Amino acid sequence: MREKIRALLQECDALLVAHYYQKDEIVEMADLVGDSLELARKASANPHKLVVFCGVGFMGQSVKILAPQKRVIMPRLACCSMARMIDDTYYDESIALMQSYGIKEIFPITYINSNAQVKAKVGEMGGVVCTSANASKIFEYARSHQKKIFFLPDKCLGLNLAHRFKMKSAVLGVSSQEEILDADVICYNGFCSVHQLFSVEDIEFYRSKYPNILIVTHPECPPEVVERSDFVGSTSQIIQYVTSLDPTQKVAVGTEFNLVNRLRKPHNGINHTFVLSATKPECPTMNETTLEDVLKVLEAYKKGEPYNEIQIPQEIGISAKKALDRMMELS
Numbered sequence: 001m002r003e004k005i006r007a008l009l010q011e012c013d014a015l016l017v018a019h020y021y022q023k024d025e026i027v028e029m030a031d032l033v034g035d036s037l038e039l040a041r042k043a044s045a046n047p048h049k050l051v052v053f054c055g056v057g058f059m060g061q062s063v064k065i066l067a068p069q070k071r072v073i074m075p076r077l078a079c080c081s082m083a084r085m086i087d088d089t090y091y092d093e094s095i096a097l098m099q100s101y102g103i104k105e106i107f108p109i110t111y112i113n114s115n116a117q118v119k120a121k122v123g124e125m126g127g128v129v130c131t132s133a134n135a136s137k138i139f140e141y142a143r144s145h146q147k148k149i150f151f152l153p154d155k156c157l158g159l160n161l162a163h164r165f166k167m168k169s170a171v172l173g174v175s176s177q178e179e180i181l182d183a184d185v186i187c188y189n190g191f192c193s194v195h196q197l198f199s200v201e202d203i204e205f206y207r208s209k210y211p212n213i214l215i216v217t218h219p220e221c222p223p224e225v226v227e228r229s230d231f232v233g234s235t236s237q238i239i240q241y242v243t244s245l246d247p248t249q250k251v252a253v254g255t256e257f258n259l260v261n262r263l264r265k266p267h268n269g270i271n272h273t274f275v276l277s278a279t280k281p282e283c284p285t286m287n288e289t290t291l292e293d294v295l296k297v298l299e300a301y302k303k304g305e306p307y308n309e310i311q312i313p314q315e316i317g318i319s320a321k322k323a324l325d326r327m328m329e330l331s
Contacts (some may be wrong), residue, residue: 012104075293123322217254
């Protein structure tokens, strides 16, 4: 099967792209593996005319927005649960609610985990897309506009950024009107179902068992977990940090299982890398894609019967690209 996939990729002038959270069989076959920012940048700039994207829907959309001339197909049209928590209607309702409170100056930042329509809305308002890797730079840029920052859809990343920059924060639908008005950063009430699994109790368990262990987490984790971590970073930053450690240094990592599982091999037969959870933090939609799916979508494309192709209306793509381009420039 692998030989058939490789031959079809060459025949179709295709680039096989995979997010770090994909299954090992996909990551091992991919031409390009990375986090959201890296994949958006490199896949859109690559000369191949076809991108076969193994990930979730908003990621394939990001490549299509940045490089509309390319054809982008996905072996599975998997959907990020966080991205599904916000759409253009919810976005409009959120803006209207803040305006009803008397808030007129709003600077929106949407996490890349959002659909093209939401990115377009943000682009139209002069806002920016961010990833966990560049969120701090984007936040600095937003602060310079001296407006209320509306961060969506991940409340945890928004709250963690606000805490880092010593800014007051609140969550729409949770905080009171007074708290919203007093806040510098207003967060949408969305979250990552995987990163919500990590808890303070998990940290306490590992620290009690291994006194010198390091706790590493993703900024999509709850604020109380992030505050008690030794290192917090994006997927690519976590990889760089953990792989640079002494091979005998014990570390518990709070992010998606597939990534943690392949971070470091056991040293002298002893495992020093642990998943920071009592349950398996596996993203169900990231794990939908199989090699068989990749083969089938390539065979269909070669026959002239493509499916799962990313299509974005021109007006949506133009507005969304404004927000993505600002992100790329600031990154």
